Amino acid sequence: MKYIDDRKVISTMKPRMARNMIFRSLFLLATLFGLLVLGILLYRILSQGLGYLDLQFLQSLPSRRPEQAGVYTALIGSVWLMAVVAPISLFLGVGTAIYLEEYASKNVITTFIQINISNLAGVPSIVFGLLGLTVFVRALFLGTSVLAAGLTMSLLVLPVIIVASREAIRAVPKELREASYGLGATKWQTIIRIVLPAAIPGILTGAILALSRAIGETAPLVVLGLPLFVAFLPKTVFDIFTVLPMQIYNWTSRPQEEFHALAAAGIIVLLSLLILLNTIAVFIRNKYQKRY
Amino acid sequence: MAKTMETSQSQTERQTNGTGSNEKNIVYKTKELNLWYGDNQALKNINLEIIENEVTAIIGPSGCGKSTYIKTLNRMIELIPGVRTAGEISYRGRNILDKSYEVEELRTKVGMVFQKPNPFPKSIYENVVYGPRIHGIRDKKILNEIAEKSLRGAAIWDEVKDRLNQNAYGLSGGQQQRLCIARCLAIEPDVILMDEPTSALDPISTLKVEELMQELKKSYSIIIVTHNMQQAARISDKTAFFLNGEVVEFTKTTKMFSKPDDQRTEDYITGRFG
Numbered sequence A: 001m002k003y004i005d006d007r008k009v010i011s012t013m014k015p016r017m018a019r020n021m022i023f024r025s026l027f028l029l030a031t032l033f034g035l036l037v038l039g040i041l042l043y044r045i046l047s048q049g050l051g052y053l054d055l056q057f058l059q060s061l062p063s064r065r066p067e068q069a070g071v072y073t074a075l076i077g078s079v080w081l082m083a084v085v086a087p088i089s090l091f092l093g094v095g096t097a098i099y100l101e102e103y104a105s106k107n108v109i110t111t112f113i114q115i116n117i118s119n120l121a122g123v124p125s126i127v128f129g130l131l132g133l134t135v136f137v138r139a140l141f142l143g144t145s146v147l148a149a150g151l152t153m154s155l156l157v158l159p160v161i162i163v164a165s166r167e168a169i170r171a172v173p174k175e176l177r178e179a180s181y182g183l184g185a186t187k188w189q190t191i192i193r194i195v196l197p198a199a200i201p202g203i204l205t206g207a208i209l210a211l212s213r214a215i216g217e218t219a220p221l222v223v224l225g226l227p228l229f230v231a232f233l234p235k236t237v238f239d240i241f242t243v244l245p246m247q248i249y250n251w252t253s254r255p256q257e258e259f260h261a262l263a264a265a266g267i268i269v270l271l272s273l274l275i276l277l278n279t280i281a282v283f284i285r286n287k288y289q290k291r292y
Numbered sequence B: 001m002a003k004t005m006e007t008s009q010s011q012t013e014r015q016t017n018g019t020g021s022n023e024k025n026i027v028y029k030t031k032e033l034n035l036w037y038g039d040n041q042a043l044k045n046i047n048l049e050i051i052e053n054e055v056t057a058i059i060g061p062s063g064c065g066k067s068t069y070i071k072t073l074n075r076m077i078e079l080i081p082g083v084r085t086a087g088e089i090s091y092r093g094r095n096i097l098d099k100s101y102e103v104e105e106l107r108t109k110v111g112m113v114f115q116k117p118n119p120f121p122k123s124i125y126e127n128v129v130y131g132p133r134i135h136g137i138r139d140k141k142i143l144n145e146i147a148e149k150s151l152r153g154a155a156i157w158d159e160v161k162d163r164l165n166q167n168a169y170g171l172s173g174g175q176q177q178r179l180c181i182a183r184c185l186a187i188e189p190d191v192i193l194m195d196e197p198t199s200a201l202d203p204i205s206t207l208k209v210e211e212l213m214q215e216l217k218k219s220y221s222i223i224i225v226t227h228n229m230q231q232a233a234r235i236s237d238k239t240a241f242f243l244n245g246e247v248v249e250f251t252k253t254t255k256m257f258s259k260p261d262d263q264r265t266e267d268y269i270t271g272r273f274g
C-alpha cells in the first residue's frame, strides 16, 4: 500500500502553493517596512539639511547665529574620538579574543569570563557613561577630555569586538592550525601568520559595527559632561572637545527652526563619516578575503 | 590480555634481532606506551621500534588507535584537551614525552602529512616556504632553492612551476596533497608521519603519492597509517597491526601478508573482520 496518494497530493497542491505565497508576501512586507522607514528618514534629513550643507558649514565653528554655525569642531572631535577608540578597543578586544580562544585552557573561570563579556554587550550605554564619569573623569582626573571619552567609548564597544573576534578566530579551520603546528611553528607564529589573516574579515566586521556605534553614541558622553559648545579644537588627548552627535543633540534641543535644519545637515555629515568608515573596512576585507 | 602483551613483546624482540638493527638506526623506540582520552584508554602497552629509511605501515580497524599513536609521535595529540600518557617514546635516544623536550624542536625533525590535504590559503610558493620562514630563513635565494627542491621532491614541480604565485586552493585534491608533502619536505625532516594520506585521493593521484614514498624512503623514515591493505603491502617494509589500542603483531610486511603469527591478524588482512 502506498502512503502517499497521488490524487490527494494534486488536490492539496493549490492551498499549499497559496500558503507559500501568503508567507512570501508577508516577509516581503516586513522587508519593505524597514526600507520604507529608512527611505522616509533619509528623505526628511536630506530635504531638511541638504540646503545648509556646504563647505562653510564644514569649516565653521559653532555659533549662536544659525547662518554662521558649523560642525568643524564637532567633526574634528569625532575624528579625534575615533583615533583614540579604534586602537584601544581593537587592541584590547582582539587581544582578549586571542587569549580566550588560543591560549586560555577551557575551564570554569574562562567560561565565567565568556558569559560576562556577553552580558556586558547588553549593558545600557548610559551605565558605561557613569563608569567613565567615576573612573576616568573623576578618579583619574582626566576631566571631559578626548582621552576620558575615548576610554569610556572603548569599554562600551569592547564586548562587541571581543565577541565578533572570537567567532572569527573560532571559524578558522583547525586543520590550518594543525598544519602550522606540524611544521614546528609556535603558537604565536601560528596566530600571526595563519589565524589572524584568516580571521581579519570577521574581526573587521565586528570592529566596524563597534566603531559605528561609538561614533553615534550620545548618552554616555552627556553623562561624562562633555560641553555642548566648544569653539576650539583639541590639541592633545587631554583637551576638552565635543563630537558630532553632541552637536546635533544641542541643535535639536534649540527652539529655532533653523537649528533643526542644521541638525539635519549635521546628521548627513555623521552618516557620511559612517559610510567612509565602512568603505575603508570593505576595502581591507576584500584584500584579505580568501576562501578556505 | 597479559598473554597478548607477552607475544607482541617477544615479537618485537625477535624482530629487532632478526633485522640486525642496532641503536644507531633506530629512529623511534616506543616503550610501554599507554594513552587515555579522559577515562577512555586508547593505547595499551605499545612497544614498537621504527627503523631508519624504512616505511612502516600501521593498519587496523577503525577506532583501534592508529591516528592516536601517530599523533603521539610528534605530540600533536597534546592539542586535544584531557589526554594523558604514560610510558616512553624515545626519538633518537631522547624521550619526547618528557616535558622539557620542546615540541617545536621535535616537529621540525618530524614532519606530518594529514588525511585531508590542508594547504594554507596562500600562494603555492608561500605554502612551501612557510616552514623555512618560521625557522628564520629570510634569504630570498635560499627560499627559492628550498621551494624548488621540495616541490621536485614531492613530484609536483612540473605541474606548478609556472603558477607558484597562484593560490594553493586552485590545485586539485591530489596536487594539494603533494603540495602538503612538499611543504613537509621543506623543513628537511628526519621522519615523515602520514595519516591516511591517500584516502581523499583518486587512484591515479594515490599511485603518484605511493611512487613518491618509494623515492622518499631513501632519505627519510616514513610511518604511514592506511586502511588499504594493498597499499600497505605495496609500499611498506614493516607493518604493525593495531587492534583495540594494542599492537597485535609487528613484523616484516612480506611476512605479515603471507604467514602472520596471530590468528587475528590473518582474520583482519583476509577481510574476515574489521
Ligand SMILES: Nc1ncnc2c1ncn2[C@@H]1O[C@H](COP(=O)(O)OP(=O)(O)OP(=O)(O)O)[C@@H](O)[C@H]1O
Binding pocket: B037, B040, B042, B060, B061, B062, B063, B064, B065, B066, B067, B068, B069, B080
Ligand atoms: N579527541 C578524542 N577524544 C576522545 N576520544 C577519542 C578522540 N579521538 C579518538 N578517540 C578515541 O580513541 C580511539 C582511537 O581513535 P583513533 O582516532 O586513534 O582511531 P583510528 O585507528 O585512527 O581510527 P580510523 O581508522 O577510523 O581513523 C577511539 O576509540 C576513539 O573513539
Ligand SMILES: [Mg+2]
Binding pocket: B066, B067, B068, B195
Ligand atoms: Mg584515524
